[in-house]
Amino acid sequence: MLTTATIDGLHALNLPAMAQGLADQHEAPEYQALPFEERLGLLVDREITERENRRRQRYLKSAKLRSDAVIEDVDFHRQRGLERSVVLGLAEAGWVRNHHHIAIVGATGTGKTFLACALANAAIRRGHNALYLRFPRMLDELAIARVDGRFQRLTASWARIDVLVIDDFALRPLSPDQAADTLEVIEDRAGLRSTILTSQLPISNWHEALGEPTLADAVLDRVQQNLHRIELAGESLRQERPESPDEETPNRRQPARRRS
Numbered sequence: 015m016l017t018t019a020t021i022d023g024l025h026a027l028n029l030p031a032m033a034q035g036l037a038d039q040h041e042a043p044e045y046q047a048l049p050f051e052e053r054l055g056l057l058v059d060r061e062i063t064e065r066e067n068r069r070r071q072r073y074l075k076s077a078k079l080r081s082d083a084v085i086e087d088v089d090f091h092r093q094r095g096l097e098r099s100v101v102l103g104l105a106e107a108g109w110v111r112n113h114h115h116i117a118i119v120g121a122t123g124t125g126k127t128f129l130a131c132a133l134a135n136a137a138i139r140r141g142h143n144a145l146y147l148r149f150p151r152m153l154d155e156l157a158i159a160r161v162d163g164r165f166q167r168l169t170a171s172w173a174r175i176d177v178l179v180i181d182d183f184a185l186r187p188l189s190p191d192q193a194a195d196t197l198e199v200i201e202d203r204a205g206l207r208s209t210i211l212t213s214q215l216p217i218s219n220w221h222e223a224l225g226e227p228t229l230a231d232a233v234l235d236r237v238q239q240n241l242h243r244i245e246l247a248g249e250s251l252r253q254e255r256p257e258s259p260d261e262e263t264p265n266r267r268q269p270a271r272r273r274s
Contacts, residue, residue, distance in 0.1 A: 017036065017037075017040050020036060021033045021036055021037055024036065029061055030064070031060045031061040031063070031064035031065070032057045032058070032060060032061045034060075035056065035057045035060040035061070036057060039053060039056075039057075066141075069141075070138060070139060073138045073142075073143045073144065074135070074138055076143065076145070077134060077138060077143070077144040077145055077146060078145065078146050079131040079134055079135065079144070079146045079179070080127055080131055080146055080148075080181065081127060081128050081131040081132075082131075082135075083128045083129070083131040083132035083135060084132055084135050084136075085101065085102070085105045085132045085133070085135070085136050087132070088101060088125075088128075088129060088132055089125075092248060094120075094124060094125075094246050094247045094248035095120075095244070095245050095246055095247045095248075096125075096129075096244065096246060100242075100244070101129070101133075101244075104116065104133055104136075104242065105132075105133065105136040106136075106140070107136060107137045107140040107142060109208060109240075109242060110137045110140075110142050110176055110177055110208045112240070113203075113205055113206055113207060113208055113240070114208060114240040114241070114242060115208055115209045115210070115211065115237060115239075115240060115241045115242070116130075116133065116208075116209075116210045116211070116241070116242045116243075116244065117210075117211045117212075117213070117217055117237070117241055117242070117243050117244070118130055118210065118211070118212045118213075118244045118246065119212070119213050119214070119215065119216055119217060119243075119244070119245050119246070120214070120245060120246030120247060121214060121246075121247075122214055124246040124247070124248060125246060126181075126212040126213075126214075126246060127181055127212060129244070129246075130179050130181065130210045130212050131146065131179065133177075133210060134146065134177050134179050134210060137176065137177045137208075138177075142176035142177055143175055143176050143177070144175065144176060144177040144178070144179065145172065145175045145177075145178055145179065146179040146181065147172075147178065147179065147180055147181065148180075148181045148182050149180050149181060149182045149183045149184070149185070150182060150185070152180065152199070153188075153192050153195060153196070155168065156168065156169075156195040156198075156199075157191070157192075157195070160195075169198055169199060169202060170202075172199060172202070173202035173203065173206070173207065174207075175207060176207055176208060177207075177208050177209070177210065178199075178203065178207065178208070178209045178210070179209075179210045179212075180199075180209060180210070180211050180212070181212050182212065182213065182214075183211045183212060183213040183215075183220075184213055184215055184219075184220050184223035184224060185213070185214060185215070185223075186223070187222070187223055187224075187225050188223065188224055188225040188226075189225065190225060190226045190229065192225070193224050193225045193226050193229040193230065193233070194226075194229055196224070196229075196233055197229055197232050197233050197236075200233050200236050200237060201232075201236060203236075204236040204239065205239070209237070211237065216245075217238075217243065220234060221234055
């Protein structure tokens, strides 16, 4: 009776993992020999773990990553300028805690998006939130937000994101308005949050692609502070077998067709 009342109380306090843990301890005789403090510690650990798992799932869902990539699936065997020690070091997310940025550049199909999503996923595992945006669509969304009066709210919401993934950065020259909007997003994050930028263009070409020189100077000045650079080389991974995990295409495996 006492255990049932305690379990109900734990549910009332929004501690469902502890409640389930207590029920499990009541059913398993081996727990009865443990000291009270140790049993309580196990219950607290279970609640903490469950809450961390739920938070991680919320962050993964809200991040809207283009790929479900994880660091464990990154292929380090190919000669494409990807150093295992560098990537695994970044996966520890110290760069996020220090508000640094990452630029991943390379030709199409070399795995830029996959790697960016894997690093964002690693940051989420360590308690940070993230958001994936394609740069062309980001610019469109900012332009619409200016018209309907949501610009400040939108940029403020992005400014609160720990890791903002901006994919396909600076693929084409920007208009002055687009460069100004880009500066607003980058300025909000400089020294406060972290950004992952992927681009087919070498970083040396970004200034020209950003258009208006003064705005380009301002954007690059903020981006290049504490910037970790990854330059990918080699042939496109998209030409290989679909089961190759380290690939930019988000839905890598297609269901088998039924034979007629």
